[in-house]
Amino acid sequence: MERVIDSTPVESGGRTEPTPKGSRQRQRRLPLIGGVRLGLRGKRYLFIYGCLLLPLLFFAAVRLLPILYSFNVSFREWAILSPDKPFVGFANFASLFQDEVFLGSLRNTAVYVIVGVPGQIVAGLAVALLLQRITVLRTFFRTVYFIPYITSVVAVSWVFRWILMKNGVANGILLELGLDPQPFLYSPSQSIFWIIAAMIWQSIGFQMLVFLAGLENIPRLYYDAASIDGAGSWSRFRHVTIPLLNPVILFSVVIASIGFLQSFTQVLNMTGGGPLNSTNSIVLYIYNTAFKSFEMGRASAATVILFVIILAFTVLQLKVLDRKVEY
Amino acid sequence: MKKRPILAIAAAALAFTLALTACGNGNNKPNEKADSGNKEKASNTQTAEPPKLDPNAKVTIEYWQYEFPAKVELINELITQFQQEHPNITVKQTNFPYDQYNQKVATLVPAGKGPDVINLYYGWLPKYVASGYLQPLPEADFPAAEIEANFFPFVETAKLNGGYYALPTGVRTLGLFYNKDLFVKAGLDPNKPPATWEELVTYTKKLTELDDKGQFVVEGFGWEPGSQLHHWFRDGLLYQAGAQDTSEDRKKLLWNETPAGLEAFKYLIDFAKEHKVGINGFYTDDANAFKTGHAAINVDGSYRLSSIKKDVPDLNYGIAPLPSYKNKSTQASFWANAIPSNVKGDKLAAAVEFLKFLTSKGVQEQWVEKIGELPAQKEVALQDKYINDEKLGPFIAQLPDGRAHFFIDETQERTLFVEAVDQVLLKDVPIEKAFEDLITKTQKLYDDYWAKK
Known part of the structure; x- marks a missing residue:
């Protein structure tokens, strides 16, 4: 300036x-x-x-x-329509930790992160590695893989919902193959994994792009040197690609973790949090408490808890994953 | 060198996250002002003089309703008619999505920017009145005795603290939708819909069609707990079996006061559990399954008529009153028009005029013809042209048996109901236990609500 x-x-x-x-x-x-x-x-x-x-x-x-x-x-009892908003200290937080539904949404959110983040990273990296090796039609494949990421989440969620509904395409295929039809989204034990699958599918394109950029930045020199030293392809991946990709992986993990901690749109549109709250996430809980039950105080308390979790999580990831890379 | 950009990106991402998670709460700020404002308003509405409109004054009033295309269109037409009769009043219509309605009111009314006439779901009225957002309708213009003589009895749910706070134009009841083609296919008489609990079970069994792998092709009954079944249970089945929903003071649930409540609950669940004539999530939901000819019978509201007409005009279907058992009963519900407490002077006078117009006989006739919602006044509804209407008739015939149950929290009460049903279906919890749990949890909502009063 x-x-x-x-x-x-x-x-x-x-x-x-x-x-x-x-x-x-x-x-x-x-x-x-x-x-x-x-x-x-x-x-x-x-x-x-x-x-x-x-x-x-x-x-x-x-x-x-x-x-x-x-x-x-x-810190207030804040019903949206009521004229008085009295200060209640930590009462909202206390009631949240006694609420089975909230505790369930915390557990579910942990599942979203624990299953979703590695899934998303591995899938994105795999696609990136494959794409890096081809030259013909590379742009075409990259575009195709990226399209889900820019497609409306609501639309994608509904397409998954239709595929997975009781008489949907997925069950049709299972029946054709002579297998038992599955309840998919209507099963308390399965549904969360199908939602995670939809989320991973949609974000592969983004992760792929980030990893492709990261891979391009690794000088060929290291691979050549490793080859001369007799390193096989797994060795090269393990000792050259992964360490040099570390900053990119860190970025991807942080972004993916935040995304999964905030699971909402897919959950709302695919199951609404059910069956039996088995897919309910913290953000969906916040949304329902705030805009269906109009209890802004409790909803804000849940927001603060989510904030603390995300903050702690991100700081932890930076500490654990961000190690200096020796060239 | 390596560390910084990552940190920066992470920090930016974090800030963005925070912003996202917290943005929902930004709307509440103006609420702070509500305290003083509402008390003031509450005190000067009780003694409201019958408002007189200065004939020379030009007044503009605002009308709010939720976004429902047919209603928005008709209200625009009605506004034109109204303005011709009242050239000095201009009415402006504003619409919000259903979900945002309460937020908008809570933020804009205290800021003095809200509507002059507002359309509200009857179940919200207790909260609105308790919060001081509404003024009682002026007794001189809307005498209670006259309302009670002219409107159907369940409209009395809009009477709170001894006064009427809102009046509906149209009302809805639940009825039985049945697909005549599927009746014929199953060898049933398409002009004889099931009239009793027992018949409904026999019919739906006959109507159910499975493929060779045991999968539904046609459901005998569109069974979707998240749709209308909760209402069917509370205002229909419970009373039909001889039970009651709540005590007179609305504080205590009476579902398990007699064995009739459990009988009603079991009857409803058994369509899926015992008889296996329907299941949730079939063609996404009951209404969709019925529209596409994959559900033969469905319990749904009169509001579905217009969407069937629009989406599947060729569907060959009939309407019947809900099957009865020991008594007749159906769920009734309505959206009603109210006047916020901060509307005064000329605007109040104009609002009263508009409200009178909206609840008038002529408008109710246009409302039923264009929207399919039933006239709220007996005199209008019980005209031959509507009673004898093939589709509207059965809904109207049920109006005298209509009940509109009290809500504390529509979403939560419905969610608890769906969970109880899921416990039985997915976790094999005994029906008795799921029912007791449901009552305990729902009663807790009621206890918490009344404890704050």
């Missing part, structure tokens, strides 16, 4: 350098408060800061303040 200003001719005799403090020009140039006229440079400053400030204000008003405010809400 400094450079831009310095190289710009100013109205006062074409001088290009801002003069030091105390000079007459400085007073003319600076945007002064209280009706003093602004010079061209002053206007420029005003414009630049204005451009920078407006989004910041917007961000603060629309994002930051509500976040801080939700901490306040979490």
Whole structure:
């Protein structure tokens, strides 16, 4: 920014350098408060800061303040329609930890992360490795794999729901093969894994792209050196690819973890959290508490808990996974 | 060098996450102001004088209802008619998706920006009134005695603290939808729908069609606990079996007061468990299964008529009153128009005029013809042209037996019901135990609600 200003001719005799403090020009140039006229440079400053400030204000008003405010809400009994919002201390948190449905949603969210994150990383990496080896039709495959990622989540969820419904395509295939039809989304023990499958399928494209970029950045040199030393393909993958891909893996794990911790749209559209709350996630619990039961206090308390979990999780991942790589 | 960008990205991702998880709460802020505002309003609405509209004043009022295309369209037409009769009043319609309705009210009404006439689901009224958002309808314009003489009895659910807070234009009841073609195919008389509990079971067994692998081709009964079955149970089956939903003061559930309650619950579950004539999730839900000819009989509301007409105009189906047992009973429900407590002066007078218009005979006739919701006034509904209507008739015939049960929390009460049913079906929990658990959990919702009063 400094450079831009310095190289710009100013109205006062074409001088290009801002003069030091105390000079007459400085007073003319600076945007002064209280009706003093602004010079061209002053206007420029005003414009630049204005451009920078407006989004910041917007961000603060629309994002930051509500976040801080939700901490306040979490300590109140805040039924959306009731005129009184009394302060109740930790009562919302206490009631959450006695609520079977909430505890269940915590457990389910853990399953989403524990199963979903490795699944997503492995699938994305596998596709990336395969794509890296082909040259013909590479762009085509990359595009095809990326399409699910930019498709509406709601639409994809419903397509999965239709495929997996009792008389859907999946059961049709099983029956054709002479196998027993499955309850899929209507089984408390199966449904969460089908939702995770849908989530993985949809995000493969994103992970693939990130990994492809990471793989491109690994110099061929290392592979050649490893080959000369007699390393096989697994050895090369294990001792060259994986360590050098570590920063990318870390990024992918963090992004995927946050995604799975926030499982919502697929759950809402595929099962609504059922059967018997077996797929209910924290975010769906928050949504139902806030916008179906209108208990904003409890919902905010659950939001705060989710915030703490995500924060702890991310810090932990940075500590554990982000090791220095020796070249 | 390696660490920084990752940290930065992670931090950015985290910030974004926070923003996402917390954004839902941003809407509540204006609520703070509600405290003082509402108390003020509550005190000056009790003594409301009959409002008089200054004939020279130009007034603009706002009408809110949820997004339902047919209703939005008709209201626009009605507004044109109304404005011709009242050239000095302009009515503006605003619509919100069903899900956002309560949020909008809670944020905009205290800020003085809400509607002048608002359309609300009857089950929400207790919460709205308790929160001070509504004013009682002026007695001079809407005398209680007149309402009770003209409207069907269940409209009394809109009477709270001794006064009426809202009035419906149209109402709905549950009825039996049956596919005539499938009746003929199963060798049943398409003009003789099942009229008793027993007949319903026999019929649905005959109507069920399985393929050679034992999979449903046609369900005899569209069995979907998450749809209307909960309402059918509470306002239909319970009373038909001789039980009651709640005590007079609405504080205690009476489902297990007599064995009749369990009998009703078992009757409902047995369609899936014993008779195996229907199952949840078949063609996604009951309404869809019925529309596509994959469910022969379905319990659904009169509001489904218009969507069937639009989506599958050629479906050959009939309507019958709900099968009865010891008594007749059906669920009735309605959306009603109310006036928020901050509407005063000319706007109040105009709102009253508009509300009178919306509940008038002429509008109720247009409402039933265009929307398919039943007229809320006896005089309008019980006209020959509607009673003898093949589709509307059975719904209207049931209006005198209609009951509109009290809600604490529609979503939670329905979820508990669905869970109880799932416990029996998926986990083989004995029906008696699932039923007792359901009552205990639902009663807790009621206890918590009343404890706060």
